[in-house]
Structure formats: C-alpha cells, structure tokens
Amino acid sequence: MVRQMVGDSVNLAYTGGDPGGGLGTGVASIRDAIDRAWSEAGVAILVDLGGAETNSEMAVEMLEAERRGRVVVCNAPIVEGAVMAATEASGGSTLEAVRRTAEELSPQ
Amino acid sequence: MTPALLHRLIIAVSDDVIAHADELTALDQAVGDGDHGVNMKRGFEAVRVDAQATAEKPLPEALKAIGTQLVMKVGGASGPLYGTLFLALSKEIALDASNLPTAFGKAVEAVKARGKSQPGQKTMLDVLTPVQAALAEGGAGLPARLPIVAANAAEATISMLATRGRASFLGERSIGHMDPGARSSALMVASVCRVLED
Numbered sequence: 001m002v003r004q005m006v007g008d009s010v011n012l013a014y015t016g017g018d019p020g021g022g023l024g025t026g027v028a029s030i031r032d033a034i035d036r037a038w039s040e041a042g043v044a045i046l047v048d049l050g051g052a053e054t055n056s057e058m059a060v061e062m063l064e065a066e067r068r069g070r071v072v073v074c075n076a077p078i079v080e081g082a083v084m085a086a087t088e089a090s091g092g093s094t095l096e097a098v099r100r101t102a103e104e105l106s107p108q
Numbered sequence: 109m110t111p112a113l114l115h116r117l118i119i120a121v122s123d124d125v126i127a128h129a130d131e132l133t134a135l136d137q138a139v140g141d142g143d144h145g146v147n148m149k150r151g152f153e154a155v156r157v158d159a160q161a162t163a164e165k166p167l168p169e170a171l172k173a174i175g176t177q178l179v180m181k182v183g184g185a186s187g188p189l190y191g192t193l194f195l196a197l198s199k200e201i202a203l204d205a206s207n208l209p210t211a212f213g214k215a216v217e218a219v220k221a222r223g224k225s226q227p228g229q230k231t232m233l234d235v236l237t238p239v240q241a242a243l244a245e246g247g248a249g250l251p252a253r254l255p256i257v258a259a260n261a262a263e264a265t266i267s268m269l270a271t272r273g274r275a276s277f278l279g280e281r282s283i284g285h286m287d288p289g290a291r292s293s294a295l296m297v298a299s300v301c302r303v304l305e306d
Contacts, residue, residue: 018184024183
C-alpha cells in the first residue's frame with residue numbers, strides 16, 4: 001500500500017519474526033531494516049504490539065551516535081501510519097514532520 | 109570474582125532457565141502470547157555456548173556479552189528487557205562486584221525505563237524491585253534469603269492486575285496467574301544465590 005502511494009520515491013523496509021523464526025520481532029533484524037530504509041533524512045519506524053516497540057527502541061539506541069538521532073519510533077497504527085508517513089516523506093518533509101503526520105492518527 | 113565462579117554462575121542460570129522453559133511457556137500461555145519459555149531458552153542456550161569465553165572476561169565485559177546475546181537472541185519484549193538489565197549492570201558494576209546493590213538498583217531503573225513500567229503492574233519488576241531492596245538492606249545470609257524474597261514476590265504477582273505488556277489486554281482475567289517474567293526473574297535470582305551459597 002505504501003508503494004501504491006509513493007512508488008519508489010521513499011525507501012521502505014519491513015521486518016518481522018523473532019530470532020528463532022517465530023512470531024515476534026528481533027533487534028538484529030530491525031537494525032537490518034533500518035539500514036535498508038536508511039537515507040540522510042532518517043527513518044520513521046512503525047510498530048504493532050509490545051515487543052516490536054521495545055525491540056525497535058533498543059535497536060535505535062544501539063545505532064552509532066550520528067545516526068541515532070535520525071531514527072524515530074512513531075506512536076501510530078502500523079498500516080495507516082506507514083501510508084501517512086511515507087506520503088509525507090515523499091514530499092521531502094523532515095523526519096519530525098513525518099512522525100507528526102503519522103501520529104495524527106493516534107488518540108492523544 | 110574468579111573465572112571459575114563466573115562460569116558456574118552462567119551455567120547455573122542458563123541451565124535453570126532452559127530446564128524451566130516449558131513452565132515459563134505455560135505461564136505465558138495463560139496471560140500472554142506463550143513464547144516466554146521458548147524465547148528465554150533460545151537466549152540462554154546462546155549464552156551457555158559462550159560460557160567459557162565469557163567467564164574469562166572481566167565482570168563488566170562478561171555481563172555486557174551476556175546482555176548482548178539476550179538482546180540479539182531472545183526476541184519478544186523479554187529480550188530487550190533482560191538485555192537491558194545485564195547491559196545496564198555491566199555499565200555500573202565494579203570489577204570486584206563490591207557495589208552490587210547500587211549497580212543492581214541502577215539496572216532495575218534501566219529496566220523500568222525500557223519497559224515504561226513500574227512495580228505493581230504484574231511484571232518482572234515485581235520481583236526485581238523487592239530483591240534489590242533486600243540486597244540494599246544487606247545483612248547476613250543474603251544468598252539464602254534472596255531466593256525466598258524472589259519466590260514470594262513472584263507468587264504475589266498472581267493476584268495482581270496486569271497493566272503493562274500483553275497480559276494487560278486481558279484486564280481482570282490476568283488476575284489469578286503468575287507473571288512469566290516475574291517467574292523467570294525469580295528463577296535466575298535463585299540460580300545465582302545457589303551457586304554463591306556453595
């Protein structure tokens with residue numbers, strides 16, 4: 001759905017599965033996904049339940065200092081948030097604007 | 109801490125977690141997504157494989173190695189939470205572990221921050237916090253007393269209402285089950301103390 005909206009104008013990566021291949025997430029695979037989605041503008045991460053958020057925050061903290069400040073975990077629903085964030089990002093917006101747009105969907 | 113003692117500690121904690129994987133999974137099936145035992149087993153199998161090399165490192169480095177393995181291998185929410193406990197401990201602990209109560213206190217604070225949680229929410233913190241308090245209080249016979257403190261604290265999560273983690277989705281239905289993270293924390297405290305008592 002993100003590709004339908006923005007084509008290839010925005011880097012996009014997704015990941016899922018715990019380190020044993022089961023349901024869940026893992027820090028290592030999230031780091032890989034951040035690398036794949038990386039651009040100088042940074043990366044906005046959308047997550048679903050619990051561990052995905054905790055693992056993402058851990059993955060961000062483990063990045064090198066100069067990249068750490070340019071990756072945010074958005075408090076937004078994963079599908080709607082990803083579409084909104086990518087659409088905002090495709091217009092060349094800052095990471096903060098992308099995050100704000102994604103989070104407009106969340107109850108405050 | 110000698111490499112031999114550190115090695116025994118790593119093996120004891122790993123073996124106990126691995127041996128109780130089915131029990132942890134059963135607890136997690138009652139209130140969560142049922143992966144706690146499997147996830148912890150995978151993490152501690154990796155820790156166990158490296159036990160010899162890890163035990164030869166200075167204590168802070170050894171704790172860092174264990175924390176990193178848990179972060180990378182466990183997954184779920186418990187990977188980053190237990191990983192944070194060990195990584196924060198590795199940053200604070202003195203080479204001779206003489207500041208353990210303070211260092212452990214800071215590590216527990218780091219787990220609170222990672223999980224955005226406080227004691228009383230039916231989590232591992234409900235075991236780690238009273239253990240830390242007993243550790244800070246000190247006194248004779250700590251290795252004998254701490255496992256009891258931990259076991260009682262884990263028992264006390266049975267009547268708690270979960271307000272963090274997957275169990276919080278169950279609301280009132282989370283009451284009546286022991287929190288799996290509280291149980292795994294109590295297990296690890298007991299393993300460490302058993303080795304230290306020998």
